[in-house]
């Protein structure tokens with residue numbers, strides 16, 4: 001898969017900040033999912049678009065509704081924002097008759113932080129305000145360390161972090177996999193609220209195995225699908241849909257702890273079509289190549305000499 005120019009620049013932005021701000025972080029980067037990593041498997045074919053996960057997310061994170069219209073009756077955000085960490089969107093094509101079909105069909109899709117294996121936001125942050133947990137791999141944000149540069153926003157290939165533009169003391173806002181609830185032994189709000197198991201919490205390795213199991217299912221046949229967590233014991237017995245042969249998040253930009261399954265190609269569902277390699281690693285390689293043999297400092301020094309000489313000539 002080719003890297004698009006905009007996505008490439010995002011990778012470079014993350015990597016450039018890494019090189020300029022804190023090269024030591026590069027040494028701490030993860031190359032694969034941690035053994036105890038946790039995550040979410042979102043299965044669009046099980047999603048009924050009820051948005052209970054969005055309500056659960058608001059409740060879990062104490063976030064107000066995003067109302068529209070003069071009477072402010074409905075919570076109806078149109079995208080992720082500083083007040084919406086998780087959103088369900090809908091794809092419709094043609095007559096929109098068939099669920100999980102690309103042609104004349106429809107599908108839901110859930111968007112929130114992917115909790116990347118090698119997160120560009122963490123690498124880009126010059127203040128270590130974005131960090132990846134060394135045990136369970138959750139990417140979280142520390143408002144006290146943040147300097148408001150928004151490098152994380154620029155670097156994220158999934159366009160996830162949002163900024164509180166309307167706050168005099170703004171913060172970056174994004175899903176932190178409800179780490180405050182996990183610490184108390186509770187479930188992420190979205191997975192707890194989801195009635196169908198479309199949002200499923202669990203160890204990332206087990207979720208990947210589950211996603212692979214579903215890809216082998218015979219469409220139309222009945223199978224067991226766990227609800228809330230992969231280990232909860234709550235099971236729904238239902239028909240398997242026709243999945244597209246891709247587990248989104250398995251490999252994209254180095255992989256993620258949030259995985260997705262769907263019956264409609266992910267690009268149609270609004271997810272970026274990203275390559276499998278980590279952007280952070282790519283940017284780092286480019287920087288290492290430039291610095292190798294001191295090429296970059298020599299070029300910079302040459303440029304300075306040229307400017308000084310030109311300035312002297314002008315004075316003469």
Ligand code: SF4
Nearest residue numbers: 113114116119121156
């Ligand atoms: S999706 Fe974006 S914000 Fe979330 S961990 Fe990955 S790079 Fe960071």
Ligand code: SF4
Nearest residue numbers: 057086175178188190
């Ligand atoms: S894990 Fe928590 S913060 Fe993230 S989308 Fe789910 S409920 Fe929201």
Ligand code: SF4
Nearest residue numbers: 047048050051053194
């Ligand atoms: S709660 Fe579950 S079924 Fe309802 S919209 Fe969210 S993911 Fe889909």
